[in-house]
Amino acid sequence: MADATLVSxxxxxxxxxxNLIIKLSGYSSILxxxxxxxxxxxxGLPALRNVPLSSILGERWYPIEGYFSILPLIYGSLVVTxxxxxxxxxxxxxxxxxxxxxxxxxxxxxIKPLIEILAGLPSVVLGFLGIQVAAxxxxxxxxxxTGLSAFSGAVLLALIATPTIVSITEDALNTxxxxxxxxxxxxxxTRWQVIWGVTVPAARSGILTAVMLGVGRSxxxxxxxxxxxxxxxxxxxxxxxxxxxxxxxxxxxASEMGEVANGSTHYQVLFFIGIVLFVISLxxxxxxxxxxxxxxxxxxxxxx
Amino acid sequence: xxxxxxxxxxxxxxxIGENLLRLVSFATVLPVLAIIVYIVIKGAPAxxxxxxxxxxxxxxxxxGILPAIVGTFYLTLGTAVFSVPLxxxxxxxxxxxxxxxxxxxLIRIAIINLAGIPSVVxxxxxxxxxVLFLRFGTSILAASLTLSIMTLPVIISTAEEALRSVPxxxxxxxxxxxxTRWQTVWRIVxxxxxxxxxxxxxxxxERAAGETAPILFTGAAFFLPRLPQSPLDATMALPYHIFVIxxxxxxxxxxxxxxxxxxxxxxxxxxxxxxxxxxxxARARRMW
Numbered sequence: 001m002a003d004a005t006l007v008s009x010x011x012x013x014x015x016x017x018x019n020l021i022i023k024l025s026g027y028s029s030i031l032x033x034x035x036x037x038x039x040x041x042x043x044g045l046p047a048l049r050n051v052p053l054s055s056i057l058g059e060r061w062y063p064i065e066g067y068f069s070i071l072p073l074i075y076g077s078l079v080v081t082x083x084x085x086x087x088x089x090x091x092x093x094x095x096x097x098x099x100x101x102x103x104x105x106x107x108x109x110x111i112k113p114l115i116e117i118l119a120g121l122p123s124v125v126l127g128f129l130g131i132q133v134a135a136x137x138x139x140x141x142x143x144x145x146t147g148l149s150a151f152s153g154a155v156l157l158a159l160i161a162t163p164t165i166v167s168i169t170e171d172a173l174n175t176x177x178x179x180x181x182x183x184x185x186x187x188x189x190t191r192w193q194v195i196w197g198v199t200v201p202a203a204r205s206g207i208l209t210a211v212m213l214g215v216g217r218s219x220x221x222x223x224x225x226x227x228x229x230x231x232x233x234x235x236x237x238x239x240x241x242x243x244x245x246x247x248x249x250x251x252x253x254a255s256e257m258g259e260v261a262n263g264s265t266h267y268q269v270l271f272f273i274g275i276v277l278f279v280i281s282l283x284x285x286x287x288x289x290x291x292x293x294x295x296x297x298x299x300x301x302x303x304x
Numbered sequence: 305x306x307x308x309x310x311x312x313x314x315x316x317x318x319x320i321g322e323n324l325l326r327l328v329s330f331a332t333v334l335p336v337l338a339i340i341v342y343i344v345i346k347g348a349p350a351x352x353x354x355x356x357x358x359x360x361x362x363x364x365x366x367x368g369i370l371p372a373i374v375g376t377f378y379l380t381l382g383t384a385v386f387s388v389p390l391x392x393x394x395x396x397x398x399x400x401x402x403x404x405x406x407x408x409x410l411i412r413i414a415i416i417n418l419a420g421i422p423s424v425v426x427x428x429x430x431x432x433x434x435v436l437f438l439r440f441g442t443s444i445l446a447a448s449l450t451l452s453i454m455t456l457p458v459i460i461s462t463a464e465e466a467l468r469s470v471p472x473x474x475x476x477x478x479x480x481x482x483x484t485r486w487q488t489v490w491r492i493v494x495x496x497x498x499x500x501x502x503x504x505x506x507x508x509x510e511r512a513a514g515e516t517a518p519i520l521f522t523g524a525a526f527f528l529p530r531l532p533q534s535p536l537d538a539t540m541a542l543p544y545h546i547f548v549i550x551x552x553x554x555x556x557x558x559x560x561x562x563x564x565x566x567x568x569x570x571x572x573x574x575x576x577x578x579x580x581x582x583x584x585x586a587r588a589r590r591m592w
Contacts, residue, residue: 015486019401025390026397027407029414029460032453036421039432094328102322103329113580114333120507120576121339122514124543125565128550129339132561162332192318213420220422222517223543227551250424250517257428257521262436274428278421285420286413 044271061233076246083154092165100173119163127227148230161214172206212288226251350563375539382448391459399467419457423517430522445535447523462504466497499586506579516543542568
């Protein structure tokens with residue numbers, strides 16, 4: 001044995017170094033999340049010192065005159081996100097139920113790659129088509145002053161959020177034990193009754209996760225929303241709020257950061273909006289993953 | 305008998321419900337098909353050798369898009385240089401080394417959160433850390449590093465899955481023959497998982513290539529009449545160029561707009577296709 005240690009000594013050092021590198025790489029994700037948090041705080045927190053809270057929670061976003069209310073921007077993000085989900089949940093969940101429970105394999109092989117392609121389409125491409133095709137069409141169809149509105153943004157966002165919802169819902173449906181379905185069928189239920197009475201309820205925590213991640217995807221989306229929502233940071237003033245221009249938090253950062261002086265108050269407020277987005281995505285993701293974890297333990301309990 | 309059964313209300317409900325779901329699914333994927341076909345039809349007339357290989361002229365309203373193509377190529381390459389080794393090493397740690405304890409769970413939470421952070425927030429972070437604090441300036445280097453961190457969770461997750469799909473028996477046999485853990489990973493597990501890892505890497509880089517928001521303030525240039533000379537130069541890039549010519553330049557010929565979109569689409573979907581092919585080939589040849 002002493003012989004073996006002697007021979008392998010340089011190799012041991014080499015292996016020790018490699019293992020160390022691998023371990024450090026493993027921990028790098030924690031480092032990056034921390035760094036992101038630190039740098040957002042470093043640049044964004046001074047905003048709270050320079051801008052009174054009454055201004056941040058006021059009614060106007062007009063940085064040139066020192067109005068830094070983020071409420072119109074939060075409203076903008078909220079209205080397009082809710083609109084997008086109202087479209088993306090039925091279409092996304094419907095498609096995944098169809099794929100995992102009804103569609104024959106050959107249809108799966110056509111639909112799934114198309115969903116993957118949709119997931120891979122750069123958002124700037126969808127934004128471009130929104131400007132060129134969707135907005136003018138909506139303007140004519142609904143006789144609006146402009147097609148660049150919250151509604152256009154919601155439609156594009158629905159397209160962007162759908163692949164996320166489909167892939168996670170489908171995973172959730174696939175993990176439902178086939179014994180559940182067989183038991184229900186044996187009791188005389190139709191396939192449709194099995195789907196809505198057994199499979200979908202059994203997968204509901206996974207579907208909830210899918211919806212949460214869809215929310216995260218929608219709130220964080222930048223380019224497509226910036227290009228088609230008309231860039232007006234205002235609070236709603238009437239019942240046509242869905243068809244008036246809005247501006248999201250993400251679009252505000254993207255469109256204004258290029259023009260501000262580094263370290264100015266405006267710059268700090270834009271970073272502050274970044275902190276808000278960071279916290280929202282943190283909450284959404286932690287809730288989503290804890291929901292699916294709880295679901296899994298429940299399923300395990302049921303099966304054991 | 306049979307007729308009677310097929311007309312019960314449960315049957316009718318089933319018929320309506322299933323067809324509704326079929327309709328919903330078609331309504332979801334038809335736009336995708338329509339988008340691709342539409343862009344190909346509208347963009348194809350713009351594509352020519354000159355369009356792909358010459359500089360923009362006349363305020364980008366004429367000429368080609370060479371700097372944007374080259375820029376996107378450099379950015380993708382730069383992203384790969386940083387994110388691929390780091391991502392694969394991290395995946396090896398999580399799949400092969402990490403004990404099941406608090407720190408490993410924390411790593412998992414961190415990866416999930418990295419995946420969820422909005423792309424524009426990555427842009428802010430890149431501006432704060434790479435451009436200003438580390439003084440890389442608005443450059444290919446700063447933009448690539450920003451994109452790398454954004455791509456990392458995709459690469460780690462897919463590589464981890466690929467590593468985990470290698471049967472445990474491979475490791476047991478290798479360790480049993482006297483190999484160390486690293487030798488087992490390097491000689492046995494990694495080669496088996498390689499196709500899955502490559503697929504994940506390409507999908508991650510595909511996403512990076514199409515992103516605009518993270519490079520807006522870290523490396524993208526509105527217009528540069530020359531190709532970038534070093535990693536510390538700013539660069540034009542296809543996604544940002546599409547944004548510029550569709551919102552910032554008045555009187556832009558539609559043909560050039562669609563042509564540029566088509567080039568980006570071919571770039572991105574081409575990567576997607578390669579990833580799919582590798583995955584299918586590996587599945588067909590898998591021995592376990």
